[in-house]
Amino acid sequence: MYESIKALVDASMSTDTPISELMIQQEMTKNNVSREEVWQQMARNLEVMEAAVKRGVEGDGVFSKTGLTGGEAVLLKKYREKGHTLSGDTMVEAVQNAIATNEVNAAMGVVCATPTAGSTGTLPGVLFVIRDRLNLSREQMINFLFTAGAFGMIIANNAMIAGATGGCQAEVGSASAMAAAAAVEAAGGNAEQSAEALAMAMSNLLGLVCDPVAGLVELPCVKRNAIGAGNALIAADMALAGCTNKIPADEVVSAMKEVGQGLPKALRETGIGGLAGTPTGVKMKVSIFGKSVPVS
Amino acid sequence: MSGNYKSVFDIIGPVMIGPSSSHTAGAVAIGRAANRIFGDVPTKIIVHYYESFAQTHKGHGTDYAIISGIMGFEPDDARVPNALQIAKDSGIEVQFIEEAGDSPIGHPNTAIVELSKADREITVAGCSIGGGTIEIRDIKMDGFHIKPKGPLPILLVQSDASNKNLIQEKLAKINTINYHAEYDAPGKGMLYEYDLENRLKEQDLSTLSQKHTKMVYL
Numbered sequence: 001m002y003e004s005i006k007a008l009v010d011a012s013m014s015t016d017t018p019i020s021e022l023m024i025q026q027e028m029t030k031n032n033v034s035r036e037e038v039w040q041q042m043a044r045n046l047e048v049m050e051a052a053v054k055r056g057v058e059g060d061g062v063f064s065k066t067g068l069t070g071g072e073a074v075l076l077k078k079y080r081e082k083g084h085t086l087s088g089d090t091m092v093e094a095v096q097n098a099i100a101t102n103e104v105n106a107a108m109g110v111v112c113a114t115p116t117a118g119s120t121g122t123l124p125g126v127l128f129v130i131r132d133r134l135n136l137s138r139e140q141m142i143n144f145l146f147t148a149g150a151f152g153m154i155i156a157n158n159a160m161i162a163g164a165t166g167g168c169q170a171e172v173g174s175a176s177a178m179a180a181a182a183a184v185e186a187a188g189g190n191a192e193q194s195a196e197a198l199a200m201a202m203s204n205l206l207g208l209v210c211d212p213v214a215g216l217v218e219l220p221c222v223k224r225n226a227i228g229a230g231n232a233l234i235a236a237d238m239a240l241a242g243c244t245n246k247i248p249a250d251e252v253v254s255a256m257k258e259v260g261q262g263l264p265k266a267l268r269e270t271g272i273g274g275l276a277g278t279p280t281g282v283k284m285k286v287s288i289f290g291k292s293v294p295v296s
Numbered sequence: 297m298s299g300n301y302k303s304v305f306d307i308i309g310p311v312m313i314g315p316s317s318s319h320t321a322g323a324v325a326i327g328r329a330a331n332r333i334f335g336d337v338p339t340k341i342i343v344h345y346y347e348s349f350a351q352t353h354k355g356h357g358t359d360y361a362i363i364s365g366i367m368g369f370e371p372d373d374a375r376v377p378n379a380l381q382i383a384k385d386s387g388i389e390v391q392f393i394e395e396a397g398d399s400p401i402g403h404p405n406t407a408i409v410e411l412s413k414a415d416r417e418i419t420v421a422g423c424s425i426g427g428g429t430i431e432i433r434d435i436k437m438d439g440f441h442i443k444p445k446g447p448l449p450i451l452l453v454q455s456d457a458s459n460k461n462l463i464q465e466k467l468a469k470i471n472t473i474n475y476h477a478e479y480d481a482p483g484k485g486m487l488y489e490y491d492l493e494n495r496l497k498e499q500d501l502s503t504l505s506q507k508h509t510k511m512v513y514l
Contacts, residue, residue, distance in 0.1 A: 030303070108376075113309060115426070156306070289355075
């Protein structure tokens with residue numbers, strides 16, 4: 001197993017092999033499975049992602065049981081159709097796809113967790129717009145997921161990917177970093193540029209807290225995926241332009257871990273602090289679950 | 297490096313019913329581990345929640361998720377959100393307890409599950425470390441008190457001592473044993489615990505199976 005981003009990047013650069021291919025090989029060797037099995041399983045995951053993105057914009061959209069989230073992917077789609085977006089159609093479509101996926105998740109629909117369910121919209125947000133921008137083939141889309149997974153494994157094993165242990169920086173932060181790195185490969189960048197994109201994306205979201213209102217994966221989780229997707233595209237573009245993070249990717253991952261461990265419990269998926277602790281957040285929790293909440 | 301995440305599909309996946317991979321899909325996984333250890337549908341389930349699980353289990357759907365797993369459902373089974381009703385209709389008594397203190401196994405996403413039926417009872421302490429991946433850190437079953445290191449896969453073999461070397465040799469050929477422990481319980485014989493590096497396949501399990509052995513694969 002690749003134990004660091006540097007080891008992964010070095011292996012890719014020295015053998016001129018894309019990271020997606022290194023990931024497929026590791027998966028085959030480590031779990032003693034055929035290439036075909038590995039490939040088909042990832043293809044099925046891609047289909048789940050496509051279905052969620054689609055379901056989120058059908059009709060009036062998808063709404064959660066609590067009514068706190070839903071229908072906003074449809075609003076974004078209609079807004080895009082008017083053709084006057086401020087950040088451009090690609091960016092707003094990425095946001096739409098990310099939000100659609102997390103609205104399906106909040107409504108207890110079927111999603112593919114990438115790396116987590118709370119951050120499930122970030123990768124599809126990026127993937128389905130660059131598919132159109134770069135005319136990606138099915139094969140390239142599946143490779144995107146392997147590359148994202150390769151970087152995600154290193155983050156998960158060296159730091160964390162759960163909001164309860166590291167805050168939202170560990171979830172949407174990790175997802176955004178994975179998406180940025182994979183987008184660079186899909187656009188023809190090399191492994192070093194992927195690592196720079198990862199480092200920039202994660203650096204941008206360091207410190208992001210996990211403060212779900214009423215302990216639900218709705219507010220602010222759904223919209224944080226919009227930021228995760230947008231941030232990933234920006235970081236990937238910066239890396240492809242030749243910008244560098246200066247602080248190496250592995251050190252950024254270590255910093256994320258340290259920041260996560262330093263976050264107070266109230267800001268690590270307890271539904272106590274941050275937005276969850278605002279008067280409106282507390283009121284929502286009481287109206288949904290009918291009891292007062294601990295405030296410390 | 298922890299090495300808990302061993303497959304790309306731990307990161308790109310699982311395919312699951314929302315809303316949370318740690319609090320929903322991970323809770324299904326803890327429930328499924330308890331289901332395998334119990335090997336039967338219980339008549340009574342008590343779930344103790346700690347820290348983040350205690351604070352947010354209702355919002356995250358942890359209750360229906362953990363019961364789904366105990367009943368053997370997969371994380372993407374359409375029945376997952378209705379599991380509490382399904383358990384009730386099957387006559388299973390279910391109780392959730394929000395514990396005030398810190399997790400006894402040292403993780404904010406902790407559930408301790410007690411399953412019982414007639415005079416048999418087991419206890420499983422699991423934690424959900426993120427993205428649907430779990431660790432099992434404490435098991436009480438059939439007189440044995442097992443304390444795994446945490447990361448899966450874990451193979452538990454209940455057997456008399458004569459089979460031990462044979463199983464261990466076979467296992468070493470097909471896998472890497474990261475940790476091994478032996479437990480005995482009066483009148484119950486021996487229980488061998490193997491914490492493995494790689495996942496076992498169905499056919500590997502049948503290869504390992506010996507006469508008079510009982511295996512639990514997590």
